[in-house]
Amino acid sequence: MRLFLSRFLPELSPVSRRERLRAAAGALVGILATGLVCRAAVGSEALPILIAPMGASAVLLFAVPASPLAQPWSILGGNVVAALVGVTAASWIPDPFVAASCAIGVAIALMMALRCLHPPSGAVALTAVLGGPGIRALGYGFVLWPVAANSLLLLIAALLFNNLTGRAYPHQRLAGPRTADPPSDARVGFRAADLDAALEDFDQVLDVDRSDLEQILRRVQMRVYGRRSGSITCAAIMSRDVIAVAPDAPLGEALRLLRHHRIKALPVTDEGARVLGIVTQTDLLDKAAWDRAGPRLGWGRRLRLTAERGRAPHGCAADIMSPVEPVRPDMPAGELVLRLSEAGLHHLPVVGADGRLVGIVSQTDLIPALLAEAGAARAPAQTAPA
Structure with missing residues (x-):
């Protein structure tokens, strides 16, 4: 019986x-803000203030903001297209049930063609047809109010809430190198064309971004490689004489340390040697403005940091550092390959059990270790008697 019932439950991550x-909090805030703003704008009960399909849109925008069905064009385009189709069907087809079925079918076809498929938009089309005399009396005005207004306000709430709580929205694809070469983790195992061919064979709409699906498969692939690797750990290959920088150190000081020690990355640590981030050569090139006096913080980045933090930046290492998740000394080298690939970094700080910095490991440290391990694994096979 348990096995039978389990077939009705979805397998969620x-x-x-x-x-x-x-x-849950995002949906609460989003619907409440949308309703309050719309009520203040209408000022009366003559027009609908909030339509039911917005509840379904809130589920997507706040619970699964990475879904292709929850992106800005999906909610705006999908709801507006569905409303237009629904109003047209209601005015052209006398029978409400025939009009409703036609509205749903045509709306889905148009949304898929325009790449704005949004499941709650089906309810928008039905509302336009079956919403009652008040809705039908609005005619095409229903498209602008309440559909477009509700959708836009809920989208603004999702943009603010998701980004303020650490969820990038609209969903961002991982940026690779701007060259014709594929990323390093895409040069082994399956190719992007293999994934595209498999998706074409599958021939169904998946509620996951194609680039996200590729990243998931790449991570699975790298974890398999890591599991097959031997017993070399970060502790065996890391550099222990680590040059770090304080978060309030000027940008010129970070540049001087990189040049003087001939290194490419500086962990940023507090007074207790706990890692706050990392400053790399790329951070200095991309996030700082340069003049004859050296690197400084440009006005564009100053304004952006002020908006994010609510206070003015000081032109220090903390203003350009990249976020980083340190690794532990006992992490296998194979798993380190995955972590470097996911972080898009060439260096990762290593921290002990107390969270204090104990070393730093780089791709330069990792490659010879993996090559030596591969050579040791092949040696017995080559020397074994026939």
Whole structure:
């Protein structure tokens, strides 16, 4: 019986309690803000203030903001297209059930053609047809109010809430190198064309971004490689004489340390040697403005940091550092390959059990270790008697 009932339950990816609370709070805030703003704008009960399909849109925008069905064009384009189709069907087809079925079918076809498929938009089309005399009396005005207004306000709420709580929205694809070469982790294993061919064979709409799906498969692939690797750990290959920089150190000081020690990355640590981030050569090139006096913080980045933090930056290492998740000394070298690839970095700080910086490991450290391990694994096979 348990096996039979399990077939009716979806297999969802594991989600933390914090993420569940974030999604629920986001939907609460989004719908409340949309309703209050619309009520203030209308000022009367003559027009609909909030339509039911917005509840379904809130589920997508706040619970699964990475879904292709939850992106800005999906909600705006999908809801507006569905409303237009629904109003047209209601005015042209006398029978409400025939009009409703035609509205749903045509709306889905148009949304898929325009790449704005949004499941709640089906309810928008039905509302335009079956919403009652008040809705039908609005005619094409229903498209602008309440559909477009509700959709736009809910989208603004999602943009603010998701980004303020640490969820990038609209969903961002991982940026690779701007060259014709594929990323390093895409040069082994399956190719992007293989994934495209498999998706074409599958021939169904998947509620996951194609680039996200590729990243998931790449991570699975790298974890398999890591599991097959031997017993070399970060502790065996890391550099222990680490040059770090304080978060309030001027940019010129960070540049001087990189040049003097001939290194390419500086962990940023507090007074207790706990890692706050990392400053790399790329950070100095991309996030700082340069003049004859050296690197400084440009006005564009100053304004952006002020908006994010609510206070003015000081032109120090903390203003250009990249976020980084340190690794532990006992991490296998194979898993380190995955972490470097995911972070898009060439260096990762290593921290001990107390969270204090104990070393730094780089791709330069990793490659000879993996090559030596591969050579040692082949040697017995080559020397074995026939």
